[in-house]
C-alpha cells in the first residue's frame with residue numbers, strides 16, 4: 001500500500017510517498033511487523049524566515065506552506081498511490097489548514113481516500129522504527145507496553161502506549177514545551193532560532209573543553225514532585241534573571257548552555273525513571289525535535305542501561321526527529337495495514353490542541 005503524506009503543522013512543509021507492508025511474523029496479530037519503503041520525500045524548512053521573530057509566526061507559516069505545497073508536489077505528480085493522509089493536529093491551525101485544503105483537493109482530483117493523522121502519534125511510531133538507510137524502516141517486535149517521551153517545540157509529554165493505538169498521557173508540561181524553553185534561552189544568549197541545536201553545540205563545546213567554571217546552578221523544576229509532569233517556565237525565568245545585565249564571555253556562555261542542558265536532562269532522567277516504574281514499560285522510545293539532542297539521548301541511554309536493563313530503549317534516527325511527512329505516512333500505514341482505519345473520515349478539521357490520548 002502506497003500513501004502520500006502531507007505535513008504542515010508548524011514551520012516545515014513535508015511531503016512523502018511511502019509504501020508499507022505488513023510482514024507475517026511475530027509477535028502477534030494486530031500489528032506485528034511493518035516494512036516501510038520511502039520512495040520519495042520532500043521537506044522545506046521555513047526556520048530561516050521565522051528566525052527574526054524568534055519563533056514560528058503562524059500567518060507567515062501559512063503563506064509559505066501555500067506557496068511550497070504545489071512546488072513540492074510537482075515531484076510526486078503521476079505517482080501511483082492508494083491513499084492520501086494529512087496531519088490534522090496538533091499544531092498551528094492556520095498552517096494545518098493549508099495542508100488539509102491541499103490534501104482535500106488532491107484526493108478529490110485523484111479519486112483516492114483521504115485520512116487524517118495525529119502529529120504526536122506519528123513522532124512516536126516513526127521513532128519506534130529501525131532505519132536501514134536513515135529513511136526506509138522496519139517496525140518489529142515492539143514489546144508492549146511502550147513508554148514514549150515526546151519532546152518538541154510544542155509538546156512535552158510522557159505517553160503510555162498499552163497496545164497499538166491505545167494511548168494515555170501520564171505526564172506533561174504544565175507550561176512551556178521543552179523545545180520552546182531551548183529556543184527562548186537560546187535567544188537570551190543571542191543565538192539564532194531554532195535555538196535547541198545552537199545550545200547543544202555550545203554545551204558540547206564546554207564539556208569537551210573541560211574548562212570554564214559553571215556560572216551558576218539553575219533549578220530542576222518539579223524534579224521531586226512525585227508525578228511525571230514537568231515545568232519549564234521557572235527554568236526559563238531563572239535563566240533570564242541569571243543573565244540579566246551580564247556580559248558573558250564565550251566560555252561563560254558555553255558553560256551556561258551546558259548548565260541549562262544539564263538541568264533539562266536531570267529532569268528528564270528523574271521523570272523517565274518514575275514513568276518507567278509506573279507503567280512497567282518493556283519498550284522506551286523518545287521522539288520529537290528535541291530527541292535530536294545528543295546529551296539528552298546519552299543521559300537517557302545511560303539511565304536505561306544502568307537501571308532498566310530489561311527495557312528496550314529505541315532511539316530515533318536523526319533523520320526523523322524533526323517534523324517531516326515520512327512519519328505521517330508511517331503512522332497512517334500502521335492504522336491502514338492493520339485494518340484499524342477502514343473508512344476515511346467524512347470531514348477533516350484542523351485541531352490545534354488535538355491530543356494523542358485515547359483514554
Ligand code: KG4
Nearest residue numbers: 152153154179194196197289290293322323
Ligand atoms: O518536532 P519539531 O521539529 O517541531 C514541533 O513539532 O515542535 O521540534 C522543534 C523543536 C525546536 O524547539 C528546536 O529548537 C528543538 O526541537 N530542537 C532541539 C534540537 N534540535 C531541535 N532542541 C535541543 N537540542 C537539539 N539538538
Ligand code: ZN
Nearest residue numbers: 152288289323
Ligand atoms: Zn513535531
